[in-house]
Amino acid sequence: MRNLYYLLSAYLLLLCSTVSFADESTLAFKQAGNESYTFDTGILRGTLRQEGRSIGLLSLEHIPSGSRLDGNDYGVFSHYRVFTANKRYGDGAWYLPSTSRLNPDGSVEISWPASEECPFELKALYRLSAPDTLDLITSVTAHSDLKAFESFLASYFTEAFPASSVYALGDGKDAPSFQTTEQEQGHWQAFPRDRDSVALIQDGRWKIEPNPVDWVIRGDATRPLALRRNPQTGVCAVVMARPEDCFAVMTPYAAEGHRSLYLSLFGRDIKAGETAAARARLVVRPLSNDEEAVSLYEAYIKEGQR
Numbered sequence: 001m002r003n004l005y006y007l008l009s010a011y012l013l014l015l016c017s018t019v020s021f022a023d024e025s026t027l028a029f030k031q032a033g034n035e036s037y038t039f040d041t042g043i044l045r046g047t048l049r050q051e052g053r054s055i056g057l058l059s060l061e062h063i064p065s066g067s068r069l070d071g072n073d074y075g076v077f078s079h080y081r082v083f084t085a086n087k088r089y090g091d092g093a094w095y096l097p098s099t100s101r102l103n104p105d106g107s108v109e110i111s112w113p114a115s116e117e118c119p120f121e122l123k124a125l126y127r128l129s130a131p132d133t134l135d136l137i138t139s140v141t142a143h144s145d146l147k148a149f150e151s152f153l154a155s156y157f158t159e160a161f162p163a164s165s166v167y168a169l170g171d172g173k174d175a176p177s178f179q180t181t182e183q184e185q186g187h188w189q190a191f192p193r194d195r196d197s198v199a200l201i202q203d204g205r206w207k208i209e210p211n212p213v214d215w216v217i218r219g220d221a222t223r224p225l226a227l228r229r230n231p232q233t234g235v236c237a238v239v240m241a242r243p244e245d246c247f248a249v250m251t252p253y254a255a256e257g258h259r260s261l262y263l264s265l266f267g268r269d270i271k272a273g274e275t276a277a278a279r280a281r282l283v284v285r286p287l288s289n290d291e292e293a294v295s296l297y298e299a300y301i302k303e304g305q306r
Helices: 002-026 195-201 291-305
Strands: 037-040 044-050 053-062 078-084 099-102 108-112 120-130 133-142 146-156 164-168 177-179 188-192 225-229 235-241 246-252 260-270 275-286
Touching (some): 044 108, 053 078, 053 275, 078 120, 120 146, 133 146, 133 260, 146 275, 164 246, 164 291, 188 195, 195 246, 225 291, 235 291, 260 275, 275 291
Antiparallel strands (some): 044 053, 078 146, 099 108, 108 120, 120 133, 133 275, 146 260, 188 246, 225 235, 246 260
16 A cells, blocks of 8 residues: 555646656747747747748647737837937847847846947847746946947737726826827827826937838826736736836827837947846736736736845
8 A cells, every 4th residue: 555655746746847848948939040930838828930021920729718819010119219318229129130049047138239339238038937938138238338328128919909008197197097099199109107208208219211200299107007908808908017117108099000009118328338228028918907907916016026
């Protein structure tokens, strides 16, 4: 009887270890050709990078609902424009040469090397932290002093996700709530972290050709949190960042053709030789109400405090 007990215990231990390993293996990117990576967590599946270009998460699908998320040609959580005070570096990181590698833990690191035109090295670490959650760490190493550096993180959605809601102060309100983005509020709408952040948005960086943008300033987004919802399925793409890492949440008006949502990361001076990092998270799941997104955000912030 004792031998049977030991055999049964050993079997259960092996079974638990196998299940744990299988769960961990789904939270990993897998090589799929030349510097392209796929993932399938059972909840989310898609691709990272395309033909050597870093343009975010592509063919991104919420499997249980069949909801396709990414629209346009540039995916979700892609590094777009890069700025310092009143200066833009090229047309965006989409077009700058980059390399990538698959790490042993299943994360993917993308690197943009420094050059004469871009006096900094930019890196992005993509990690699947739960079946419905992706974490991103963007880091920059300055090769010369960078004043008011910004990495503009872009996400583009299909027509099934028509409108952004941003967690921010409304007119005359003391507490934040999810603000809608109707066209009468402006074509391009910016929700700064605080009034000091407005100066960064308006320092001239967005007036540079081609494709300048005139941002209408909305209420303060003291906790950078926003979402886009598929009204047919209830599935939401919830985008968030730590307050110290993100100085604005930006979006066009509801139903505008880009169907985009942006995080303005960093927004501070970085000295030559210094490396700085900014974190962001994407959660894709059905939400019965917007306030559930606030709970997701609070859990995210608590994780960073542990």
